[in-house]
Amino acid sequence: MSPATILDEAEIRRAVTRIAHEVLERNHGAGGVALVGIAARGDDLARRLALEIERIEGASLPVGVLDITFYRDDIGIRAEAPEVHETRIDFDINDRTVVLVDDVLFTGRTIRAALDALVDLGRPRAIQLAVLVDRGHRELPIRADYVGKNVPTRTDEQVRVCLKEVDGEDAVVVEEPGGSA
Amino acid sequence: MNKHLLSIHDVSADDIVRILDTAESFREVGTRVIKKVPALRGRTVVNLFYENSTRTRISFELAAKRLSADVINFTTSGTSVAKGESLKDTALTLQAMGADAVVIRHSSSGAPLTLTKWVRGSVLNAGDGTHEHPTQALLDLYTMRDRVGRLEGLRVAIIGDVLHSRVARSLSFALVKMGADVTLVGPPTLIPPDAASWGVAVSYDVEEVLPKLDVCYLLRVQRERQRQQYFPSVREYARLFGLTRDRVGLLPEGSMIMHPGPMNRGVEIDSDVADLPQAVMEEQVTNGIAIRMSLLYLLLGGRAEEVGADA
Amino acid sequence: MPDALLFTGARVVDPASGRDEVGDVLVSGGLVRAVGDAPAGVTRIDCSGLVLAPGLVDPHTHLREPGREDKETVETGCRAAALGGYTAVSPMPNTDPVADNAAVIHEVLDLGARAGLCDVFPVGAITRGRDGGSMAELGEMVEAGVRVFSDDGSAVATPRVLRNALTYVKAFEDVVIAEHCEDDSLAADGQMHEGEHSYALGLAGKPRESEEIVVARDIAVARLTAGRLHLLHLSSAGSVDLVRRAKAEGLRVSAEATPHHLVFTDENLVTYDTNFKVNPPLRTAEDRDAIRAALVDGTIDVVGTDHAPHAVEEKEVEFDQAPPGTIGLETALAAILTHLVVPGLMSLGRAIEVLSTAPARLIGAADHGGPIEPGRPANLVVFDPELEWVVEPPFASRSRNSAFLGTTLRGRVVHTVYRGELVVADGKAQR
Numbered sequence: 001m002s003p004a005t006i007l008d009e010a011e012i013r014r015a016v017t018r019i020a021h022e023v024l025e026r027n028h029g030a031g032g033v034a035l036v037g038i039a040a041r042g043d044d045l046a047r048r049l050a051l052e053i054e055r056i057e058g059a060s061l062p063v064g065v066l067d068i069t070f071y072r073d074d075i076g077i078r079a080e081a082p083e084v085h086e087t088r089i090d091f092d093i094n095d096r097t098v099v100l101v102d103d104v105l106f107t108g109r110t111i112r113a114a115l116d117a118l119v120d121l122g123r124p125r126a127i128q129l130a131v132l133v134d135r136g137h138r139e140l141p142i143r144a145d146y147v148g149k150n151v152p153t154r155t156d157e158q159v160r161v162c163l164k165e166v167d168g169e170d171a172v173v174v175e176e177p178g179g180s181a
Numbered sequence: 182m183n184k185h186l187l188s189i190h191d192v193s194a195d196d197i198v199r200i201l202d203t204a205e206s207f208r209e210v211g212t213r214v215i216k217k218v219p220a221l222r223g224r225t226v227v228n229l230f231y232e233n234s235t236r237t238r239i240s241f242e243l244a245a246k247r248l249s250a251d252v253i254n255f256t257t258s259g260t261s262v263a264k265g266e267s268l269k270d271t272a273l274t275l276q277a278m279g280a281d282a283v284v285i286r287h288s289s290s291g292a293p294l295t296l297t298k299w300v301r302g303s304v305l306n307a308g309d310g311t312h313e314h315p316t317q318a319l320l321d322l323y324t325m326r327d328r329v330g331r332l333e334g335l336r337v338a339i340i341g342d343v344l345h346s347r348v349a350r351s352l353s354f355a356l357v358k359m360g361a362d363v364t365l366v367g368p369p370t371l372i373p374p375d376a377a378s379w380g381v382a383v384s385y386d387v388e389e390v391l392p393k394l395d396v397c398y399l400l401r402v403q404r405e406r407q408r409q410q411y412f413p414s415v416r417e418y419a420r421l422f423g424l425t426r427d428r429v430g431l432l433p434e435g436s437m438i439m440h441p442g443p444m445n446r447g448v449e450i451d452s453d454v455a456d457l458p459q460a461v462m463e464e465q466v467t468n469g470i471a472i473r474m475s476l477l478y479l480l481l482g483g484r485a486e487e488v489g490a491d492a
Numbered sequence: 493m494p495d496a497l498l499f500t501g502a503r504v505v506d507p508a509s510g511r512d513e514v515g516d517v518l519v520s521g522g523l524v525r526a527v528g529d530a531p532a533g534v535t536r537i538d539c540s541g542l543v544l545a546p547g548l549v550d551p552h553t554h555l556r557e558p559g560r561e562d563k564e565t566v567e568t569g570c571r572a573a574a575l576g577g578y579t580a581v582s583p584m585p586n587t588d589p590v591a592d593n594a595a596v597i598h599e600v601l602d603l604g605a606r607a608g609l610c611d612v613f614p615v616g617a618i619t620r621g622r623d624g625g626s627m628a629e630l631g632e633m634v635e636a637g638v639r640v641f642s643d644d645g646s647a648v649a650t651p652r653v654l655r656n657a658l659t660y661v662k663a664f665e666d667v668v669i670a671e672h673c674e675d676d677s678l679a680a681d682g683q684m685h686e687g688e689h690s691y692a693l694g695l696a697g698k699p700r701e702s703e704e705i706v707v708a709r710d711i712a713v714a715r716l717t718a719g720r721l722h723l724l725h726l727s728s729a730g731s732v733d734l735v736r737r738a739k740a741e742g743l744r745v746s747a748e749a750t751p752h753h754l755v756f757t758d759e760n761l762v763t764y765d766t767n768f769k770v771n772p773p774l775r776t777a778e779d780r781d782a783i784r785a786a787l788v789d790g791t792i793d794v795v796g797t798d799h800a801p802h803a804v805e806e807k808e809v810e811f812d813q814a815p816p817g818t819i820g821l822e823t824a825l826a827a828i829l830t831h832l833v834v835p836g837l838m839s840l841g842r843a844i845e846v847l848s849t850a851p852a853r854l855i856g857a858a859d860h861g862g863p864i865e866p867g868r869p870a871n872l873v874v875f876d877p878e879l880e881w882v883v884e885p886p887f888a889s890r891s892r893n894s895a896f897l898g899t900t901l902r903g904r905v906v907h908t909v910y911r912g913e914l915v916v917a918d919g920k921a922q923r
Binding site: 368369370385386410411412413414416417420421 | 620625626627628629630631632652653656659660661662663664
């Protein structure tokens, strides 16, 4: 069966806008807030979120990118060591409210690793989580504060997020097992 | 990637790019307050150093510890190694202790390969005899790429006792693999007779080569070699091939001076020259930790091979 | 500034340009000039019946200074050379101190320049103190102008040392390693060639193999290193064969013979005459004939005198006490003419080639050896090929130990022109 598009470009845009509003609402403005996107694609989303917040509130939030590869719990289990990406957080996270941004929330292990990585980098006042898609099937007690869309899936399905910055188009797609990865 | 890193020939050009790219992230870890990540938590890395080398051993030790691995040091003094236990028995002992990786430095060419017969974990060659020193070559490539932005077409001269230098061998092979232009320079008695097959150029005239370089890589010249009559005296070597204050002016603007250490100030390099800003030996040391972290991560971060037919 | 000289009616023999014809040669301002440019006050020198050739070049001589000025000095040796028709000589480094560093090299060069009789091209030692084991600072000596290195008097001790030397000098242009091929263990205590005569005379001998083994060894190392090797004073037919094969193989090997090895044999020693005691020793007629043939066919490239002065009191002793060596600068040309050219074994052109042109090339003496043409430095010899003379003292050399003493030779130097100056005129040294 061909892949099903569950979010198109317009829907992604609206979701980002809504999350931006929610972040500002929950934190009573932009003060003390920073966005940290989880590589890869979480950082592109974080940058979009920052642009939206600036458009809405006029405030420019610091944006960083966090690679969690070294904190994964499956190192040594997969055939090859997992691919590494850049970490760049040019600001101090101590005492800030850090909003982690990722594209898909699934088992929760990526977020668990991100929490451990962040805590090694400093002591934020609070950590919140924003995701574009929550596809369920948590294996750890992790929940998102801001969700673009809840999408029920089977565990054997693949959820693929395409972003213009990386993939040339904006779309969220669900694929059958054995479909293109 | 291969399970072991015994020689530069074990890694392809793509592997090298991956190793260098991964090292970027580890260099960033080195700038954090907590210079540690849990990636290799619970793993055991053994440093088996039959040759004295504080700098390289510490570099590997730090690399392993920053990956949260447990580190055991077997060095030549004060352990069973000094008491004359054979390499094989030492290896079997490490095996029994559950070493995931063994980093070995040995004065016999080929010792790391021999070790792979007796240990199940990954073996990393930290320098064997006059054969290879692949991690040094990789950290040198990283330093060059970091400063210049590329390796392809980079003009590098390796100056000194090439014949006995495992660093020169690994580095030459690595640079040629990545498309750089390499020239070996030194007294003819210290240039390997098979250099023509390495894909490099050879010159005996250091002043002719210097003006056309991006990287001037100097090798340590041991007094031992003078005793063995490869050249008449340290004085003559320094006159003909040393990077003196006068000669340094021949290097083009923006070029870099490198040395794997330790330096013989006044022999292959004048003391003043070693302290110039274009001499990047300190960066090489810093990058050494990041590269070794990258190697340990890539070698141990994948699934360990199924246990083969073993004792 | 020397006068302009016009040599007229000479038979000009110039292997470098292929000339062998009667003609005139003009010398002025230190250089050879076009004959038509003779100035008005030119000194004319009649050379009818004489041969004019490029000045001879001796690639192998011992000037004994510094250290044994009693036997010879650079000045007296150069005078002897000029009288023998030589305009360039290469003194060996077995002086005291040994010429194994730039300082001694510079001293010898200065002494030669002050004597002003011929050019001096010092040979540097391969090993420190000629000890055979530790490489001397060859690079430093090359900077001082040295182009040939040798431990003459001994062979280099081990193949490894030779290998390192042959390899090391590749860093420099046109540098040659010259070997005295003798194995000490076989040659030890030998006084002459080991053969029927040494047995009859009751003298310990040096077998041919003591030379041939080292020749073979050195050729093998030359093959290993693709280096540039020169073999000094070959004395045996076996050595000649080895060199012939090495050249056929394309190895960069050259060889030398001395006048005395081209003329004399071990039979000359029946009177225990120490003037015939040389190293390597005079061998059999077969060896001598093989060396002659090799010189003619090019297997041997150059003639070197191995001029080896010894004090009278050193040579006038019991045979086994005397040091080996014969002087040769004043007799070399005549010896070759008398014993090789006159009997028709070798052409005059080839004789000049091995006495001048080829040695000039070997030692890098660019101003010598011809060709004799306008613009080139005037280093010339004019000799009478017919004049017979008896070899007897006084010699210009400080020493008298000549193997040719008392013999009659045909051919004598009349004039020697050194950088345009007549340093020998009518057979007499002018300074």
